[in-house]
Amino acid sequence: MQRFHVTVVRSRRRTLSLSVNGNGEVVVRAPERMRDAQIEAFVHAHRDWIERRLAALERARPDLSDGAPIAVCGTVYTIAMGERARIAGGRLFLPEQGREGVMAALLRRMARVRMSALVKEYAARYAFSCGAVRITSARGRWGSCSSSGTLSFSFRTALLTDGQARYIAVHELCHTRHMNHSAAFWKEVGRILPDYAKTRKELRKMSDLMLFF
Ligand SMILES: [Zn+2]
CATH class of the missing domain: 3.30.2010.10 (Metalloproteases ("zincins"), catalytic domain)
Structure with a gap:
Protein backbone atom coordinates (compact mmCIF):
# COMPACT_ATOMS: atom_id res chain seq x y z
CA MET A 1 0.00 0.00 0.00
CA GLN A 2 1.16 3.48 -0.92
CA ARG A 3 1.74 5.94 1.93
CA PHE A 4 0.18 9.36 1.76
CA HIS A 5 -0.21 12.36 3.98
CA VAL A 6 -3.73 13.42 5.00
CA THR A 7 -4.70 16.95 6.05
CA VAL A 8 -7.97 17.30 7.91
CA VAL A 9 -9.79 20.62 7.58
CA ARG A 10 -12.68 21.00 10.00
CA SER A 11 -15.44 23.51 9.39
CA ARG A 12 -19.14 24.05 9.87
CA ARG A 13 -20.22 21.50 7.31
CA ARG A 14 -22.34 18.40 7.62
CA THR A 15 -20.61 15.90 5.39
CA LEU A 16 -17.14 14.53 4.76
CA SER A 17 -15.37 15.21 1.48
CA LEU A 18 -12.13 13.99 0.03
CA SER A 19 -9.80 15.57 -2.51
CA VAL A 20 -6.23 15.25 -3.74
CA ASN A 21 -4.39 18.44 -4.73
CA GLY A 22 -1.53 18.99 -7.19
CA ASN A 23 1.09 18.51 -4.45
CA GLY A 24 -0.22 15.00 -3.88
CA GLU A 25 -1.72 16.07 -0.57
CA VAL A 26 -4.92 14.30 0.50
CA VAL A 27 -7.40 16.72 2.06
CA VAL A 28 -10.42 15.63 4.09
CA ARG A 29 -13.04 18.25 4.89
CA ALA A 30 -14.98 17.28 7.96
CA PRO A 31 -17.66 18.63 10.30
CA GLU A 32 -16.24 20.45 13.32
CA ARG A 33 -17.20 17.88 15.97
CA MET A 34 -16.72 14.63 14.12
CA ARG A 35 -14.59 12.07 15.96
CA ASP A 36 -11.11 11.31 14.56
CA ALA A 37 -11.93 7.60 14.36
CA GLN A 38 -14.83 8.30 12.05
CA ILE A 39 -12.64 10.41 9.78
CA GLU A 40 -9.97 7.70 9.73
CA ALA A 41 -12.54 5.08 8.78
CA PHE A 42 -13.72 7.32 5.93
CA VAL A 43 -10.18 7.71 4.58
CA HIS A 44 -9.61 3.97 4.95
CA ALA A 45 -12.80 3.16 3.03
CA HIS A 46 -11.65 5.40 0.14
CA ARG A 47 -8.06 4.17 0.06
CA ASP A 48 -8.38 2.69 -3.44
CA TRP A 49 -9.82 5.89 -4.83
CA ILE A 50 -7.01 7.94 -3.21
CA GLU A 51 -4.34 5.68 -4.68
CA ARG A 52 -5.89 5.85 -8.14
CA ARG A 53 -6.06 9.66 -7.93
CA LEU A 54 -2.43 9.92 -6.77
CA ALA A 55 -1.28 7.67 -9.63
CA ALA A 56 -3.32 9.62 -12.21
CA LEU A 57 -1.84 12.86 -10.90
CA GLU A 58 1.71 11.61 -11.25
CA ARG A 59 0.98 10.66 -14.88
CA ALA A 60 -0.48 14.12 -15.62
CA ARG A 61 2.24 16.12 -13.81
CA PRO A 62 4.20 18.26 -16.32
CA ASP A 63 7.87 17.27 -16.34
CA LEU A 64 10.01 20.41 -15.93
CA SER A 65 13.38 18.68 -15.83
CA ASP A 66 16.17 19.45 -18.34
CA GLY A 67 15.61 17.69 -21.66
CA ALA A 68 11.89 17.07 -21.09
ZN1 LIG B 1 -19.99 27.30 -20.19
Whole structure:
Protein backbone atom coordinates (compact mmCIF):
# COMPACT_ATOMS: atom_id res chain seq x y z
CA MET A 1 0.00 0.00 0.00
CA GLN A 2 1.16 3.48 -0.92
CA ARG A 3 1.74 5.94 1.93
CA PHE A 4 0.18 9.36 1.76
CA HIS A 5 -0.21 12.36 3.98
CA VAL A 6 -3.73 13.42 5.00
CA THR A 7 -4.70 16.95 6.05
CA VAL A 8 -7.97 17.30 7.91
CA VAL A 9 -9.79 20.62 7.58
CA ARG A 10 -12.68 21.00 10.00
CA SER A 11 -15.44 23.51 9.39
CA ARG A 12 -19.14 24.05 9.87
CA ARG A 13 -20.22 21.50 7.31
CA ARG A 14 -22.34 18.40 7.62
CA THR A 15 -20.61 15.90 5.39
CA LEU A 16 -17.14 14.53 4.76
CA SER A 17 -15.37 15.21 1.48
CA LEU A 18 -12.13 13.99 0.03
CA SER A 19 -9.80 15.57 -2.51
CA VAL A 20 -6.23 15.25 -3.74
CA ASN A 21 -4.39 18.44 -4.73
CA GLY A 22 -1.53 18.99 -7.19
CA ASN A 23 1.09 18.51 -4.45
CA GLY A 24 -0.22 15.00 -3.88
CA GLU A 25 -1.72 16.07 -0.57
CA VAL A 26 -4.92 14.30 0.50
CA VAL A 27 -7.40 16.72 2.06
CA VAL A 28 -10.42 15.63 4.09
CA ARG A 29 -13.04 18.25 4.89
CA ALA A 30 -14.98 17.28 7.96
CA PRO A 31 -17.66 18.63 10.30
CA GLU A 32 -16.24 20.45 13.32
CA ARG A 33 -17.20 17.88 15.97
CA MET A 34 -16.72 14.63 14.12
CA ARG A 35 -14.59 12.07 15.96
CA ASP A 36 -11.11 11.31 14.56
CA ALA A 37 -11.93 7.60 14.36
CA GLN A 38 -14.83 8.30 12.05
CA ILE A 39 -12.64 10.41 9.78
CA GLU A 40 -9.97 7.70 9.73
CA ALA A 41 -12.54 5.08 8.78
CA PHE A 42 -13.72 7.32 5.93
CA VAL A 43 -10.18 7.71 4.58
CA HIS A 44 -9.61 3.97 4.95
CA ALA A 45 -12.80 3.16 3.03
CA HIS A 46 -11.65 5.40 0.14
CA ARG A 47 -8.06 4.17 0.06
CA ASP A 48 -8.38 2.69 -3.44
CA TRP A 49 -9.82 5.89 -4.83
CA ILE A 50 -7.01 7.94 -3.21
CA GLU A 51 -4.34 5.68 -4.68
CA ARG A 52 -5.89 5.85 -8.14
CA ARG A 53 -6.06 9.66 -7.93
CA LEU A 54 -2.43 9.92 -6.77
CA ALA A 55 -1.28 7.67 -9.63
CA ALA A 56 -3.32 9.62 -12.21
CA LEU A 57 -1.84 12.86 -10.90
CA GLU A 58 1.71 11.61 -11.25
CA ARG A 59 0.98 10.66 -14.88
CA ALA A 60 -0.48 14.12 -15.62
CA ARG A 61 2.24 16.12 -13.81
CA PRO A 62 4.20 18.26 -16.32
CA ASP A 63 7.87 17.27 -16.34
CA LEU A 64 10.01 20.41 -15.93
CA SER A 65 13.38 18.68 -15.83
CA ASP A 66 16.17 19.45 -18.34
CA GLY A 67 15.61 17.69 -21.66
CA ALA A 68 11.89 17.07 -21.09
CA PRO A 69 9.51 18.08 -23.89
CA ILE A 70 6.70 20.47 -23.03
CA ALA A 71 3.93 21.80 -25.27
CA VAL A 72 3.16 25.49 -24.72
CA CYS A 73 0.52 27.19 -26.90
CA GLY A 74 0.64 24.30 -29.35
CA THR A 75 4.43 24.20 -29.86
CA VAL A 76 6.65 21.55 -28.29
CA TYR A 77 9.84 22.87 -26.64
CA THR A 78 12.69 21.13 -24.90
CA ILE A 79 13.32 22.32 -21.37
CA ALA A 80 16.86 23.56 -20.69
CA MET A 81 18.55 25.39 -17.87
CA GLY A 82 18.91 29.15 -18.18
CA GLU A 83 19.20 32.16 -15.89
CA ARG A 84 15.66 33.29 -16.54
CA ALA A 85 12.53 32.02 -18.30
CA ARG A 86 12.71 32.49 -22.06
CA ILE A 87 12.05 30.66 -25.29
CA ALA A 88 14.68 30.50 -28.02
CA GLY A 89 15.57 28.04 -30.76
CA GLY A 90 12.98 25.44 -29.79
CA ARG A 91 14.13 25.45 -26.19
CA LEU A 92 12.33 26.71 -23.12
CA PHE A 93 14.86 27.94 -20.58
CA LEU A 94 14.08 27.76 -16.88
CA PRO A 95 16.31 28.57 -13.88
CA GLU A 96 17.49 25.72 -11.70
CA GLN A 97 15.41 26.78 -8.67
CA GLY A 98 11.69 27.47 -8.37
CA ARG A 99 10.80 26.14 -11.79
CA GLU A 100 7.08 25.71 -11.11
CA GLY A 101 6.59 29.37 -10.16
CA VAL A 102 8.69 30.67 -13.05
CA MET A 103 6.82 28.41 -15.45
CA ALA A 104 3.48 29.64 -14.11
CA ALA A 105 4.48 33.27 -14.81
CA LEU A 106 5.57 32.34 -18.35
CA LEU A 107 2.33 30.43 -18.97
CA ARG A 108 0.37 33.43 -17.75
CA ARG A 109 2.08 35.77 -20.24
CA MET A 110 1.61 33.32 -23.08
CA ALA A 111 -2.01 32.57 -22.22
CA ARG A 112 -2.77 36.29 -22.28
CA VAL A 113 -1.36 36.72 -25.79
CA ARG A 114 -3.02 33.56 -27.08
CA MET A 115 -6.49 33.95 -25.56
CA SER A 116 -6.70 37.67 -26.40
CA ALA A 117 -5.84 36.91 -30.03
CA LEU A 118 -8.40 34.09 -30.23
CA VAL A 119 -11.16 36.18 -28.66
CA LYS A 120 -10.40 39.04 -31.05
CA GLU A 121 -10.38 36.70 -34.05
CA TYR A 122 -13.75 35.05 -33.29
CA ALA A 123 -15.39 38.25 -32.07
CA ALA A 124 -14.56 39.91 -35.39
CA ARG A 125 -15.61 36.92 -37.48
CA TYR A 126 -18.92 36.24 -35.72
CA ALA A 127 -19.82 39.74 -34.52
CA PHE A 128 -19.58 39.08 -30.78
CA SER A 129 -19.36 42.09 -28.53
CA CYS A 130 -17.39 41.31 -25.40
CA GLY A 131 -15.51 43.10 -22.66
CA ALA A 132 -12.01 42.61 -21.36
CA VAL A 133 -10.02 39.37 -21.34
CA ARG A 134 -8.66 38.34 -17.94
CA ILE A 135 -6.16 35.62 -17.13
CA THR A 136 -6.80 33.91 -13.80
CA SER A 137 -5.37 31.21 -11.54
CA ALA A 138 -8.76 29.50 -11.14
CA ARG A 139 -8.41 25.75 -10.87
CA GLY A 140 -11.97 24.59 -11.36
CA ARG A 141 -12.50 25.70 -14.94
CA TRP A 142 -10.65 26.69 -18.09
CA GLY A 143 -12.74 29.77 -18.68
CA SER A 144 -15.74 31.79 -17.54
CA CYS A 145 -17.85 34.70 -18.68
CA SER A 146 -19.30 37.40 -16.42
CA SER A 147 -22.65 39.12 -16.95
CA SER A 148 -20.77 42.25 -18.03
CA GLY A 149 -19.07 40.25 -20.79
CA THR A 150 -15.61 39.95 -19.24
CA LEU A 151 -14.05 36.69 -20.40
CA SER A 152 -11.70 34.97 -17.93
CA PHE A 153 -9.32 32.17 -18.80
CA SER A 154 -7.03 30.04 -16.65
CA PHE A 155 -3.34 30.64 -17.34
CA ARG A 156 -3.10 26.85 -17.71
CA THR A 157 -4.91 27.15 -21.07
CA ALA A 158 -1.37 27.81 -22.38
CA LEU A 159 -0.78 24.05 -21.90
CA LEU A 160 -3.63 23.07 -24.22
CA THR A 161 -3.56 22.41 -27.97
CA ASP A 162 -4.61 25.03 -30.50
CA GLY A 163 -7.98 23.31 -31.09
CA GLN A 164 -8.69 23.07 -27.36
CA ALA A 165 -7.83 26.76 -26.77
CA ARG A 166 -10.06 27.77 -29.71
CA TYR A 167 -12.95 25.81 -28.27
CA ILE A 168 -12.54 27.48 -24.87
CA ALA A 169 -12.47 30.95 -26.44
CA VAL A 170 -15.57 30.19 -28.55
CA HIS A 171 -17.39 28.61 -25.60
CA GLU A 172 -16.97 31.74 -23.47
CA LEU A 173 -17.80 34.08 -26.37
CA CYS A 174 -21.05 32.17 -26.92
CA HIS A 175 -21.90 32.82 -23.25
CA THR A 176 -22.09 36.52 -24.10
CA ARG A 177 -25.22 35.54 -26.09
CA HIS A 178 -26.50 32.70 -23.90
CA MET A 179 -25.61 32.79 -20.18
CA ASN A 180 -26.38 29.08 -19.79
CA HIS A 181 -25.74 25.70 -21.40
CA SER A 182 -29.09 25.51 -23.18
CA ALA A 183 -29.67 23.86 -26.55
CA ALA A 184 -29.48 27.32 -28.13
CA PHE A 185 -26.04 27.84 -26.57
CA TRP A 186 -24.68 24.55 -27.94
CA LYS A 187 -26.18 25.29 -31.34
CA GLU A 188 -24.24 28.55 -31.41
CA VAL A 189 -21.00 26.77 -30.44
CA GLY A 190 -21.64 24.11 -33.11
CA ARG A 191 -22.23 26.72 -35.77
CA ILE A 192 -18.70 28.06 -35.20
CA LEU A 193 -16.92 24.79 -34.32
CA PRO A 194 -18.83 21.81 -35.78
CA ASP A 195 -16.32 19.41 -34.16
CA TYR A 196 -16.68 20.78 -30.63
CA ALA A 197 -18.00 17.55 -29.04
CA LYS A 198 -14.70 15.80 -29.73
CA THR A 199 -12.74 18.67 -28.18
CA ARG A 200 -14.97 18.70 -25.08
CA LYS A 201 -14.26 15.02 -24.63
CA GLU A 202 -10.49 15.64 -24.88
CA LEU A 203 -10.71 18.44 -22.32
CA ARG A 204 -12.48 16.26 -19.79
CA LYS A 205 -9.36 14.09 -19.74
CA MET A 206 -7.12 17.16 -19.30
CA SER A 207 -8.77 18.53 -16.17
CA ASP A 208 -5.95 17.21 -13.91
CA LEU A 209 -3.64 19.77 -15.55
CA MET A 210 -5.53 22.43 -13.61
CA LEU A 211 -4.12 21.07 -10.35
CA PHE A 212 -0.53 22.00 -11.23
CA PHE A 213 1.45 25.26 -10.98
ZN1 LIG B 1 -19.99 27.30 -20.19
